[in-house]
């Protein structure tokens with residue numbers, strides 16, 4: 001066997017030793033008379049829209065047209081794109097490829113997205129949780145860099161920009177320092193689920209120089225398509241090849257592929273620009289209103305499509321709104337987030353309903 005590359009050397013030995021399952025659709029062509037996948041010869045659905053989907057066929061595992069489309073909107077070469085069932089699948093694949101149960105470690109900066117920890121626990125890896133600043137909730141660069149230096153068998157460093165639920169973007173220069181500190185040791189995963197809402201540039205421009213950088217993008221938030229379950233891992237081809245080895249043979253359904261192509265057309269992108277403008281306007285109004293409310297003790301506007309606030313009794317505010325049909329997210333009890341509540345910015349009607357609920361809250 002040839003010497004593993006530097007990225008391969010970080011993978012679990014079991015994954016390095018295996019080869020991917022070769023499915024009927026990945027191994028052979030998909031034209032001609034298809035008698036190699038035990039499919040039915042035709043769909044039971046006669047309606048034109050269903051018929052166009054060829055539901056009786058297994059879908060292409062990584063459809064070329066969608067891959068090219070995502071490469072275009074995320075501004076990377078196609079070879080750096082792995083289409084996934086949402087970012088959640090990307091996170092899970094990274095854990096399963098790179099982290100040995102009982103030995104390897106993952107680093108995250110809490111509070112952050114809960115799925116990094118869940119995927120780590122499922123895999124049986126260890127988690128190093130570097131606390132953010134208790135007042136600003138911003139990442140503490142020196143604490144992160146120190147933890148990277150001190151952690152043995154560190155394999156994945158999760159960074160999120162803008163972060164959920166705090167909304168802040170990563171301090172300038174920190175990604176470069178983390179990439180430097182992890183070179184040859186660990187992968188750095190930049191989760192950019194909310195990047196379209198802010199003016200920051202994607203870290204994907206750094207992929208060519210840094211083989212150990214991974215960027216997660218999703219259609220769930222700024223592309224208005226959470227129901228699709230479609231995202232992308234952007235990474236060096238060596239990383240994508242490893243993730244592909246353990247991925248389900250047909251991760252994307254035919255309706256999801258068709259819908260992902262539809263929500264990324266130029267016309268849909270024009271509507272997206274309008275939606276982002278509308279959400280920015282609704283958010284500015286919400287933030288200025290909350291800033292004038294006496295019972296809002298802390299306010300983190302952030303750069304994404306939500307705001308985080310702290311009140312005297314967070315769970316009571318969440319119940320109060322729920323009683324009026326408005327659901328907001330309770331973070332009480334999570335580290336550094338006592339009595340914190342996250343409010344997603346919605347349509348102007350949604351915001352009017354929220355305003356009505358907040359107006360008659362008695363703290």
Ligand SMILES: *Cc1c(COP(=O)(O)O)cnc(C)c1O
Nearest residue numbers: 086087088113164193218220231
């Ligand atoms: C919402 C969110 C995602 C998106 O996950 P999907 O599986 O793509 O829907 C990823 N990361 C963060 C931080 C999020 O808040």
